[in-house]
Amino acid sequence: MSLQFNKEQMTELNRLVAHYPEGKQKSALLPVLHLAQDSFGGWLPTEAMDYVASLLSIEPIEVYEVATFYSMYHLKPMGKFIFEVCQTGPCMISGSENIIAYIQTQLGIQPGETTKDGLFSLKLVECLGACGYAPMMQVGKIYKEHLTKDKVDAIIAEYRLQAKA
Amino acid sequence: MGVKLLLEKASVPGIRSYDVYRREGGYAAVEKALKEMSIEAIVEEVKKSGLRGRGGAGFPAGMKWSFIAKPEGVPRHLVCNADESEPGTFKDRYLMEFLPHLLIEGLIISSFALGSNDTYIYIRGEYAWVATILEEAILEATKNGWLGKNILGTGFDCMIHVHRGAGAYICGEETALIESLEGKRGNPRIKPPFPAIQGLWMRPTVVNNVETLAAIVPIIKMGGEEYAKIGVGRSTGTKLISACGNINKPGVYEIDMTISVEDFIYSDEYCGGIANGKKLKACIPGGSSVPILPANLLLKTAKGETRYMNYESLSDGGFATGSMMGSGGFIVLDEDQCIVKNTLTLARFYRHESCGQCSPCREGTGWMEKILQKIESGKGEMSDIDLLWDIQRKIEGNTICPLGDAAAWPVAAAIRHFRDEFEWHINHKELAQTSNFGLQHYADPIHVPA
Numbered sequence: 367m368s369l370q371f372n373k374e375q376m377t378e379l380n381r382l383v384a385h386y387p388e389g390k391q392k393s394a395l396l397p398v399l400h401l402a403q404d405s406f407g408g409w410l411p412t413e414a415m416d417y418v419a420s421l422l423s424i425e426p427i428e429v430y431e432v433a434t435f436y437s438m439y440h441l442k443p444m445g446k447f448i449f450e451v452c453q454t455g456p457c458m459i460s461g462s463e464n465i466i467a468y469i470q471t472q473l474g475i476q477p478g479e480t481t482k483d484g485l486f487s488l489k490l491v492e493c494l495g496a497c498g499y500a501p502m503m504q505v506g507k508i509y510k511e512h513l514t515k516d517k518v519d520a521i522i523a524e525y526r527l528q529a530k531a
Numbered sequence: 532m533g534v535k536l537l538l539e540k541a542s543v544p545g546i547r548s549y550d551v552y553r554r555e556g557g558y559a560a561v562e563k564a565l566k567e568m569s570i571e572a573i574v575e576e577v578k579k580s581g582l583r584g585r586g587g588a589g590f591p592a593g594m595k596w597s598f599i600a601k602p603e604g605v606p607r608h609l610v611c612n613a614d615e616s617e618p619g620t621f622k623d624r625y626l627m628e629f630l631p632h633l634l635i636e637g638l639i640i641s642s643f644a645l646g647s648n649d650t651y652i653y654i655r656g657e658y659a660w661v662a663t664i665l666e667e668a669i670l671e672a673t674k675n676g677w678l679g680k681n682i683l684g685t686g687f688d689c690m691i692h693v694h695r696g697a698g699a700y701i702c703g704e705e706t707a708l709i710e711s712l713e714g715k716r717g718n719p720r721i722k723p724p725f726p727a728i729q730g731l732w733m734r735p736t737v738v739n740n741v742e743t744l745a746a747i748v749p750i751i752k753m754g755g756e757e758y759a760k761i762g763v764g765r766s767t768g769t770k771l772i773s774a775c776g777n778i779n780k781p782g783v784y785e786i787d788m789t790i791s792v793e794d795f796i797y798s799d800e801y802c803g804g805i806a807n808g809k810k811l812k813a814c815i816p817g818g819s820s821v822p823i824l825p826a827n828l829l830l831k832t833a834k835g836e837t838r839y840m841n842y843e844s845l846s847d848g849g850f851a852t853g854s855m856m857g858s859g860g861f862i863v864l865d866e867d868q869c870i871v872k873n874t875l876t877l878a879r880f881y882r883h884e885s886c887g888q889c890s891p892c893r894e895g896t897g898w899m900e901k902i903l904q905k906i907e908s909g910k911g912e913m914s915d916i917d918l919l920w921d922i923q924r925k926i927e928g929n930t931i932c933p934l935g936d937a938a939a940w941p942v943a944a945a946i947r948h949f950r951d952e953f954e955w956h957i958n959h960k961e962l963a964q965t966s967n968f969g970l971q972h973y974a975d976p977i978h979v980p981a
Contacts, residue, residue: 385692387606387649390732395714396697400656428714435716435886436697438656454618455819455876456775459868492700492880493618493819494657497860498773498781507659 369413371421375405379421391422395432398422399439408448409440437491445480445487447525449473450504453490456497465501465513466490472522485529486522533800534761536749536769537742538785541629547664549671552632558677560751564640565685568751573644577747579755581767586612586703586740587818587858588933589842598727599645600735607735609647611638611744612708613654613661616700617937618819618880619860622771623741625783627654627661630745631668635691637744639677640751642689645737649690653708656697665693700884704932705738706730707886718886719932742771762788766841770859772801776814777865779803788841792816793830795840796863809865812970813949816845817857819877820937822944823870824854825973835977850944866970870952871963874945875903881938889930895922896938903942906953909960916953920946949973 371379378401386393398418399410406414415429433439440448451466470476473486480487496502499511510521545551552558564573578593599607611634615623627634634652642650654662669691672678680688694712696702702711706720709731730736746768750758759767766788775781778796780803786795795801796811805811811826831838833852838844842856864873882896899922902915923939930936946953952968 385651385694387732390713392714393694393712396656396711397695400695400697422714424714431716432714436656436699437883438698453876454880455815455873456619456862458876459776459862459864459873492883493616495615495621495624495655497619497621497775497862498783499621500775500781504657509657509660 369406369411369417371401371405375401383422392424392428395422395424395429396436399429399433403439407443408446409443443480446485446529447505448487448489450489450491450494452492452494452496452500452502454493456493457500457502460500462501465503465515465518468515468518472518485525533785533787533790534769535785536758536761537626537630537633537745537771538783540633547629547631547668549632549668549675552630553675557632558636560748561636561639561677562683564751565643565683565687570644570646573640573751576750576755577644580746580750580758581755581765582743582746582750582758583765583767583842584740585742585746585770585859587617587820589856592739592743592746595727595739596641596645596737598725599737600728601646602735605734606648607646608731608737609638609642609645609650610705610708610712610731610736610738611650611652611741612703612705612738613652613658613741614696614700614703614708615658615741615858616655616703616884617858617860618877619775619815619862620773620818620858621775622773622783622859624658624661625773626741626745626771627658627665631664632672633745633748634665634741635668635672635677637747638691639672639682639689640747641737641739641744642691643682643685643687647737648688649692651712651731652691652693653702653712654693654695655702656695659695662693662695669693699886700880701886701932701934704934707932708738709736716886718888719934721931763839763841764843766843766856770840770856772840772859772861774802774861774863776861776863777806777809777868778863779806786840788839790840791830792838792840792845795861802861802863805863805865807865809867810970810974811863812866812868812973813864813870815854815860815862815864815941816840817855818860819862819880820940821855821857822850822853822940823864823873823948824944825948827973827975827977828852828948829854831977833977850940851947854944867967869907869967870945870949871903871907871956874942875900875907877941878903878938881934881941885934885938889935891926891929892935892938895926895935898922899938899942906956909956909964911953911957911960913954913957915957916946916950 419426502511582592583589702717707717711717726736878900887893923942927939
């Protein structure tokens with residue numbers, strides 16, 4: 367098996383599993399899948415899910431059924447930066463549609479697509495709990511709120527710069 | 532200024548850190564509860580306070596605690612529900628982000644009262660940075676002896692664990708949350724058995740919302756009776772309201788539940804009025820699943836009485852002319868908003884979030900979204916309105932968990948109060964693509980029969 371956690375990631379795995387009682391290590395599945403996704407290029411290939419199953423001593427199917435249920439796990443390769451833009455009611459009435467259209471134009475992609483350079487993916491998501499700071503999107507672990515066209519430009523420039531660094 | 536019990540210290544610089552929180556009187560409630568009070572006395576104070584679950588259902592917290600089974604030799608667990616996902620709701624995030632130690636203090640007292648040695652915070656996966664804030668605060672509390680073994684020499688051991696979800700609204704439902712915490716899909720369980728008897732790992736479990744658990748701190752400090760004096764009737768204490776939509780000052784506000792809806796929307800202390808000088812059209816007062824109300828029924832009840840921001844007044848008139856307090860997610864729509872489109876986004880949300888176990892919800896939410904999409908895109912027929920009504924009625928009450936109801940109610944309420952706007956969409960297919968029905972009569976004074 368080529369996919370493996372390094373020493374640091376192993377330490378984190380053990381810390382996560384230690385939160386649950388002896389024999390209940392399956393409870394760590396969601397947090398461990400987050401760790402795997404972060405560690406293995408931002409998505410979960412079958413190999414990564416099988417590896418997680420072996421680490422937690424559970425069947426691969428127990429991992430697959432969870433990975434396909436929750437919206438934060440990506441089952442195909444994604445761009446380096448994923449723009450997850452909220453489209454639910456409170457964001458919609460605060461102008462999210464214009465923001466989504468603007469991002470599509472600026473990146474030249476439709477929702478569900480990734481730019482050719484592999485830098486950006488656009489994904490429309492449902493309510494992220496930032497309704498008072500709408501319109502908004504999540505990029506990685508960060509919320510970008512009160513979005514305007516200028517702010518979107520600045521965010522795209524910021525990540526382009528970050529990718530070059 | 533209203534009474535502030537939870538957010539009183541929110542603006543103190545550095546309150547997120549242990550040292551500042553402690554200097555401001557933090558952890559005094561833990562000292563009082565663990566050193567001076569018996570478990571029975573703590574539960575009694577919570578009962579006396581009249582505190583109702585702040586997640587949305589409004590069930591009395593003290594009563595929920597008293598249901599927990601105590602079989603010999605079986606560990607019990609407290610689980611904090613921080614899976615805040617109801618559209619319009621972002622109050623728990625605020626509380627955890629700015630006052631993490633307030634929640635931890637509430638959790639220690641509640642864990643002591645329930646006998647939970649391992650307490651879990653189930654936080655929605657997207658709030659990743661909030662999870663980090665909580666973990667840092669737990670570390671600080673542990674270093675200072677408030678968590679760990681033999682807390683304050685009482686012999687009580689307690690550890691708090693942060694568990695990140697991964698994107699699923701359904702995990703806010705307590706049995707789905709428990710399944711998820713066990714590393715499974717978030718499929719709600721059939722009740723009974725209730726979590727209080729067989730919950731996490733089939734052990735007795737209590738699941739409480741973040742705000743509910745934070746409210747335990749002022750209740751212990753001031754006593755249940757004093758807490759119950761704030762507010763009105765069965766709406767005791769204070770409530771966090773997350774206000775959003777077309778208002779001047781979106782944000783999280785703590786109210787004492789005696790304020791009128793009109794004052795809450797228009798006063799500068801709270802929402803500051805409708806943005807851009809527009810007029811109020813409608814409002815969803817308690818998170819996206821509660822019935823939407825047109826402006827006139829929002830500000831006054833059908834009897835023509837002032838409506839207040841509390842459990843009883845917001846639900847006055849039942850679903851026919853009232854709504855619900857719900858989670859406190861207060862969504863305001865101005866005169867430019869389209870009710871059909873707003874309802875469509877909510878129907879899409881619930882279709883996306885249905886776990887798929889129960890056919891009425893799995894199929895029905897998809898049909899509702901498709902029909903609303905059809906009407907919104909100018910292809911609707913008049914019979915579609917009755918079809919929507921029929922579908923929502925067949926979902927409500929026919930599912931394992933309340934997500935079915937939550938999906939049905941917004942559609943039902945939109946048709947109930949805004950049927951003429953749906954009809955306008957169908958009769959003016961082209962016009963509806965470029966303009967809105969507008970305010971029309973929704974803000975007219977209510978006719979009260981003499």
